[in-house]
Amino acid sequence: MTETLEKQHLAIETRDMHLFYGHFRAVKDVDLQVIPQKITAIIGPSGCGKSTVLRSFNRMNDFVPSFHMEGEVLFHGQNIYATDVDPVMVRQRIGMVFQKPNPFPKSIYDNVAWGARINGFKENMDDLVEQTLRQAALWDEVKDDLRKSGLSLSGGQQQRLCIARALAVKPEIILMDEPCSALDPIATLKIEDLMRELSEQYTIIIVTHNMQQAARASDHTAFFTMDEDRAGIMVEYGETNQIFTNPRDKRTEDYITGRFG
Amino acid sequence: MSGYFSTPKSNLAMRHRVGGVWKAIFFLSTAIGLLALAVLVITILDDVFGLVAVVDKVDRTTLADRPLEDLEKDELLAILDKKVSVNRLRTIQRNGGFTLDEIPAGEVYELVIAEVVKPTVEESYPLFDSLFKRAEIEAEVAQKHPDATIYFYSWLNQRFLTNSMSTTPQLAGVRTALFGSLWIIVITVAFAFPIGVGAAIYLEEYASRSWVNRVIQTNIDNLAGVPSIVYGILGLAIFVRTLSALTSGKAFGVEGVETGRTVLAAGLTMGLLVLPILIINAQEAVRAVPNSLRQASYGLGATQWQTIWHHVLPSAFPGILTGTILAVSRAIGETAPLILVGASSLINKDPQGIFSYFTALPIQIYNWTSRPQAEFRNIAAAAIIVLLVVLLSLNAVAILTRNRLTRRAP
Numbered sequence: 028m029t030e031t032l033e034k035q036h037l038a039i040e041t042r043d044m045h046l047f048y049g050h051f052r053a054v055k056d057v058d059l060q061v062i063p064q065k066i067t068a069i070i071g072p073s074g075c076g077k078s079t080v081l082r083s084f085n086r087m088n089d090f091v092p093s094f095h096m097e098g099e100v101l102f103h104g105q106n107i108y109a110t111d112v113d114p115v116m117v118r119q120r121i122g123m124v125f126q127k128p129n130p131f132p133k134s135i136y137d138n139v140a141w142g143a144r145i146n147g148f149k150e151n152m153d154d155l156v157e158q159t160l161r162q163a164a165l166w167d168e169v170k171d172d173l174r175k176s177g178l179s180l181s182g183g184q185q186q187r188l189c190i191a192r193a194l195a196v197k198p199e200i201i202l203m204d205e206p207c208s209a210l211d212p213i214a215t216l217k218i219e220d221l222m223r224e225l226s227e228q229y230t231i232i233i234v235t236h237n238m239q240q241a242a243r244a245s246d247h248t249a250f251f252t253m254d255e256d257r258a259g260i261m262v263e264y265g266e267t268n269q270i271f272t273n274p275r276d277k278r279t280e281d282y283i284t285g286r287f288g
Numbered sequence: 289m290s291g292y293f294s295t296p297k298s299n300l301a302m303r304h305r306v307g308g309v310w311k312a313i314f315f316l317s318t319a320i321g322l323l324a325l326a327v328l329v330i331t332i333l334d335d336v337f338g339l340v341a342v343v344d345k346v347d348r349t350t351l352a353d354r355p356l357e358d359l360e361k362d363e364l365l366a367i368l369d370k371k372v373s374v375n376r377l378r379t380i381q382r383n384g385g386f387t388l389d390e391i392p393a394g395e396v397y398e399l400v401i402a403e404v405v406k407p408t409v410e411e412s413y414p415l416f417d418s419l420f421k422r423a424e425i426e427a428e429v430a431q432k433h434p435d436a437t438i439y440f441y442s443w444l445n446q447r448f449l450t451n452s453m454s455t456t457p458q459l460a461g462v463r464t465a466l467f468g469s470l471w472i473i474v475i476t477v478a479f480a481f482p483i484g485v486g487a488a489i490y491l492e493e494y495a496s497r498s499w500v501n502r503v504i505q506t507n508i509d510n511l512a513g514v515p516s517i518v519y520g521i522l523g524l525a526i527f528v529r530t531l532s533a534l535t536s537g538k539a540f541g542v543e544g545v546e547t548g549r550t551v552l553a554a555g556l557t558m559g560l561l562v563l564p565i566l567i568i569n570a571q572e573a574v575r576a577v578p579n580s581l582r583q584a585s586y587g588l589g590a591t592q593w594q595t596i597w598h599h600v601l602p603s604a605f606p607g608i609l610t611g612t613i614l615a616v617s618r619a620i621g622e623t624a625p626l627i628l629v630g631a632s633s634l635i636n637k638d639p640q641g642i643f644s645y646f647t648a649l650p651i652q653i654y655n656w657t658s659r660p661q662a663e664f665r666n667i668a669a670a671a672i673i674v675l676l677v678v679l680l681s682l683n684a685v686a687i688l689t690r691n692r693l694t695r696r697a698p
Contacts, residue, residue, distance in 0.1 A: 087583065115590070129583070131585075
């Protein structure tokens with residue numbers, strides 16, 4: 028594994044990352060190295076800080092007043108928490124898809140176009156909307172009613188619309204926070220296929236509760252759990268195959284075999 | 289209740305009974321409210337319509353051999369020339385801003401009635417008496433005023449809407465007060481809406497949860513409950529006295545207004561009065577915008593301002609409009625602060641702009657109800673109807689706007 032983790036090729040690297048809510052240490056000492064153009068899954072029991080870790084990758088935790096972090100999150104070798112880094116810029120490069128589909132109460136077209144527009148996109152918007160909706164495997168279903176509200180779509184379509192919306196900003200990394208937990212199995216499968224296609228161009232980090240999903244859809248898996256003072260820790264990180272067939276840590280084995288969590 | 293579902297010690301019947309009693313109590317509360325509203329409307333309508341006994345100062349038959357309504361314009365002018373002094377005619381033309389030659393026959397007829405015939409209402413009767421005890425009323429009038437004519441009269445009529453203040457109830461109207469009220473509302477909304485929405489956005493989206501901001505929040509909540517007379521005193525001290533140069537327009541070179549008792553001072557005072565209501569409601573509306581919407585926006589690399597402008601404000605706008613409706617309803621009915629900032633009830637010049645003396649509908653109603661003559665009660669009731677109609681129309685516009693916005697962005 029280590030030989031593939033060449034430093035210049037990392038999408039995101041954390042160093043001694045500790046995350047706090049007030050005085051509570053939510054996540055302890057994470058050293059994670061995310062490989063570009065791969066799907067990395069973060070799994071673990073509830074409350075182990077998976078989402079907190081994911082949100083710290085594009086500074087979405089900044090909106091929690093009590094949040095602060097120690098350590099570094101490196102993106103292109105630069106710490107995104109450095110004082111001279113604008114979090115707005117970080118979020119433009121590192122997009123996010125949320126647990127519950129949350130399209131804007133606007134038309135399908137505007138949902139996709141808005142993010143590009145505010146980021147100063149000046150080229151042909153119609154082309155961009157079509158291209159990103161095709162990328163998100165939604166174009167054929169909505170091409171005739173782009174003026175319809177994004178909220179009129181089904182849950183699975185809404186989530187793909189949210190993915191298209193994220194793609195339109197042209198990020199390098201897409202963070203997905205349990206993107207399928209509100210969807211039925213068929214819609215889930217569509218999203219997983221979509222992730223697989225997108226991973227040719229984008230780096231995808233997905234938090235999931237669903238171990239089968241991690242096993243099916245990801246290339247690398249990080250297993251998190253809680254230590255005795257309830258802080259989240261990363262137990263094991265490696266290729267998904269290895270984690271699920273030959274875990275090195277007892278706790279990982281207990282979790283994936285269903286003895287815990 | 290038998291077989292499988294019956295249990296020996298079931299208290300289900302009792303539970304249903306308790307539920308039924310509470311349901312009846314809740315229904316009763318609603319019914320009492322509706323009843324009060326019905327009584328209010330009926331009382332007002334009772335005063336607005338009804339029989340009147342009218343005595344003409346000059347017998348119409350002595351003026352012409354035909355009914356006055358059928359006369360030509362020059363015949364009516366001849367009557368005016370004969371019966372009204374030259375000075376009085378000149379005054380009428382100067383005050384009205386017209387000459388007798390250019391106005392239509394209908395208005396000349398009105399002038400003949402008002403200046404020559406001078407019908408006076410000797411008695412007026414409420415609507416329900418007029419409907420159900422007409423015979424008794426006719427007998428009573430025949431005895432007290434033998435030469436009176438009795439007819440059914442609506443105190444709310446076109447003349448009432450287009451005339452300004454007069455000391456004769458039949459000639460008095462609400463035009464000046466109506467314009468005064470509308471000017472006040474426009475100034476109130478123009479002043480309070482941007483400030484209220486701005487403060488709400490700051491408090492909800494930008495302000496940290498420090499103790500200073502908590503103190504500010506508590507104070508805004510309390511200010512919404514401060515009696516309106518206190519705002520009147522505030523407006524008197526600040527807008528009428530201290531800032532009189534601004535509110536009288538002297539600072540802008542406007543002549544003719546000596547004190548700060550202008551429609552501008554009234555509107556600003558009213559603006560202060562409704563500001564807490566507006567802020568609180570706008571805050572509620574901004575708070576009700578789901579956080580997922582903000583997160584989605586931030587996640588796309590939007591700045592805080594872009595998030596607020598493109599997502600928070602449009603989503604909150606229907607709620608903000610609801611708050612504005614409440615604020616306008618409050619402002620249009622308030623009387624006490626207007627008395628303090630100097631609304632005058634005896635004014636018959638329409639406000640020409642923000643630097644004008646004014647009167648307002650509630651002031652006029654208050655003034656008329658405190659007069660001894662019964663006829664003033666009738667026109668006060670008519671003015672209440674006008675006030676309610678203005679209020680409901682303003683609210684209807686706001687509600688329609690809100691519904692249109694809500695439909696567009698579901």
